[in-house]
Amino acid sequence: MAETPKDPTLKDARPLPRTKPRFSATFTPDVMSEIRRAAATGIYDIRGAGAKRKLPHFDDLLFLGASISRYPLEGYRERCGTEVVLGARFASKPIHLKTPITIAGMSFGSLSAQAKEALGRGATLAGTSTTTGDGGMTQEERGHSQTLVYQYLPSRYGMNPDDLRKADAIEIVIGQGAKPGGGGMLLGQKITERVAGMRCLPPGVDQRSACRHPDWTGPDDLEIKIEELREITDGEKPIYVKVGASRPYYDTALAAKSGADVVVLDGMQGGTAATQDVFIEHVGIPILAAIRPAVQALQDLGLHRKVQLIVSGGIRSGADVAKALALGADAVAIGTAALIALGDNDPRWEADYQALGTTAGAYDDWHEGKDPAGITTQDPELAKRLDPVLAGRRLANYLAVMTLEAQTIARACGKSHLHNLEPEDLVALTIEAAAMAQVPMAGTGWIPGKTGF
Amino acid sequence: MSSYDLNQAPLRDLNRALHALRPDTNETHWTITGPDGRHAIAVGLDAPISVEIEGNVGYYCAGMNKLASVVINGNAGVGVAENMMSGFVHVRGDVSQSAGATAHGGLLVVDGNAGARCGISMKGIDIVVKGSIGHMSAFMAQAGTLTVLGDAGEALGDSLYEARLYVRGSVKSLGADCIEKEMRDEHREQLYAKLQAAGLAGEVNPSEFRRYGSARRLYHFNVDNAGAY
Amino acid sequence: MCGIVGLYLKNSKLEPQLGSLLSKMLATMTDRGPDSAGFAVYGSDGDGVKLTLRGPDQAALKKAISGLEDVFALTFEKTERDTHTVLSVPAEREERIRAWLKDEAPGIDVVSAGRRMEIYKEVGLPAAVAERFDLAGMTGTHGIGHTRMATESAVTTNGAHPFSTGIDECLVHNGSLSNHNDMRRRLEREGLTFATKNDTEVAAGYLSWRMREGASLKEALESSLSDLDGFFTFVVGTETGFAVVRDPIACKPAVMAETDDYVAFGSEYRALVGLPGIASARVFEPEPAKVYAWERH
16 A cells, blocks of 8 residues: 655654765775774784785786687697796806796795795795795705705895805895885794894894895996806806886896896785785785886897796786796796695684684784794794695695696697797786786777777 | 916906815915906805905905905905905905995904995904994994994994994994993903904004994884884 | 698709699699789899889889889899889899888889799789789799788788798798797897788798808708797798798698609699699608708709
8 A cells, every 4th residue: 555645744753764884985994993003003014925905917818719810739749848947148057947937035934944845845846946035045945945046135144155056046136026125024023043043133133124235236236246146156056136026127127237147026916924014015016017018128138038037926827827928927936826835824724813813814914923824933833733745745736737727828829838928819808907918908909008999 | 376367367267266176275375466456356265275366356355255364455345255254354455335244254354444334234244444434334233343443434333233343433423223332341352352363462452442232222113113114 | 721832843844834833733722822822933043133023003113113223323124024023133232222112112012032033922812813923924943832811910912922031032831820929029129120910921030030140941940940839831942942841730731742853842732733743753741840951953
């Protein structure tokens, strides 16, 4: 039965409708919780991992598989090469890897000895390299890594010429994607006696690393530093230069001009052991936007494929690997993904994550050293939870899967080697990705900023 | 005695020959002529030999030295004896920036003056400068001693860890978290030993020096130190 | 997507018939490539360098050539064939003549240069293209023809094969390269220029570049096996030689016939059936990733 209209002057007996509570898109619950945290503590938020905000990424690109105009390769019989040689430009002993997926630099100190050992074991099984980090090389790590890249960082913690000579390559770290322009950080909870001893620091201090190298700045001096490292190692070892992605064209060109054999370019999704959240989320650019300018720099110098480009920051799958290579990289590096393969953020430790006020999948307080998975910790009881043999096996499996995935895509595009993937094999799903990767929007010939509509 | 003229043969060959020496080598004394400001001379040595360089050297001379004794009869450029592990480096002239940077051990003696950032990030080396040192010296210095017979420039010992700084002359200014500390007997004894190692025993009186070290206020993040971060 | 024919004579017996044999072979391959056709013929050698020019029509070609003759104060020996004209120019003036044409006659392309090689190509059915240029009337020692079904680049005369790779050198291709974009960028940095987005032009440029760097034709073809990716059958002509190479997977068809008088190549056997003595010829398929080369001295 229809409601009979009432006299509008009569008061409605029912309760008044209420406006639904509305959250601000600017002052979101997350923003407000951070303001309250800052107000209570007076110190910026420090955490591990890389950028968590949504960014244009490899997911926004698709491959154009072969059909009539191109022919694909058969999966088993027809070879699709994955091997990569790094450092043949100047080094007399370049590195030969079976897969273009390398393990990024992560320090003993930020990671447990077990985790470092597992990374070395997994990389070795997969025929790839792993990398030291701030704080020097441990014997476990050298022993379990067939190919080990030794990082040469601004802090020079644990920097030792004997280890330099034991390394297979040297990576001069200028910056990393999580914090281009910033130095490292390791909080006192993780500066145990062993870590402190390796870094010549008092145990338990909140360690800050320098953001610039102590004895050189800029490309002109970098060239001399590279010369020194070559002299010390008799010209044998490839010398990498690692930069965080911010001005990739110039940084790549200058690294190459300074004499680097390999340039490592880390996007803002690349993880870190600990730094300010504001740094992680607001400084640097996503790897998708960084690859083409870096490749362009090498091409302009006639050095593309002669100086190898390793890219990192948010590589998760063989598709990401194939896309990075198609955009012109020679290899990729994984850090966060490798830790997840070891067991980081595994739901089996959910109760422990809950006890820390977080949940599996979101745990990023790597600097606190309480990692339930025993990876980002120096607590011997927690570290014991990680079996380096099993974890290394998981990493090797994961690397094998990624390599197979990348080969699957490359074969579908008719390539007999991953390095023959090209930007022309890709299209973009979003205007942002099309502009950043400089490939056309799917179904069009339009590259924003390059071609007309 | 072996001699090597860098105007006649390449630097790489010299360094390679020095690296190839075994600890029990008979070629224990090397003279290098014609350095002419070249970089990376006698780097990465790892044997108890003595190397004498006749002239001025460029960047990173005797970098990462272990065991060897390197004497430079001239001036040295940036980063002399950088990251030295052990041994002895003696510069008879002046040195540029970052002398002894990040070095873990050994002794660096500079007869003249040192430029900026002397002993930056030092990790155990003993440095003795007979003249004065430039600004930002001993920045983030972690361990070891820096002894200066002359004056120190601005921001000495900024963000210092546990290195000990002994300065006889004036200090233009102290960096963040660096303070003057009491000179006790143990420090005078330590200083005497360092002076003795540098061949200055009896010539210089340890009690003329002041000692500087870390206030250790920046060892832990604290809201009240926000200005220093 | 394409048909290839090639005929290489080991002696002078069939030289007068080269054009008529090649023309029939080419027409047979129409189904494989109806978009455009082209051929290279190694005929008589003159005093200088033969430049094959292509223009929109004879009037435009005549205008450009008379301009050339005025500027260089020379009268050239010339043969007019439809949209192409073969000019004989003194070898020492070749470079300046080409530069003048590039600057002053923008509608005119230099299709080939050589002591003996002439290249003709046009859009259209192969038989019609052969007829326009009177291929059947040509004589010579060897010739290579191509019928094109365009894949990813435009149907234009510039996109038609053969592609000249240098003096007296040409290339035809059947297949589809998968790394030609990166290779084109690399070759452009080496100073090569490309008129099309065509993968074959990149292959031709690659061979030119390798030979410019000192490789022999055989070495250049051998290195193409690792540097060029995708599927390809190449047939290459030089002043005195003829070479064939297939990629390691070798999906694209190739049949060869050899007698005491000739070596013939066809994408399909039916291209070869009209050749004299074919019934008793040794017929074989070239092996994958193997360079076959013949040289006449």
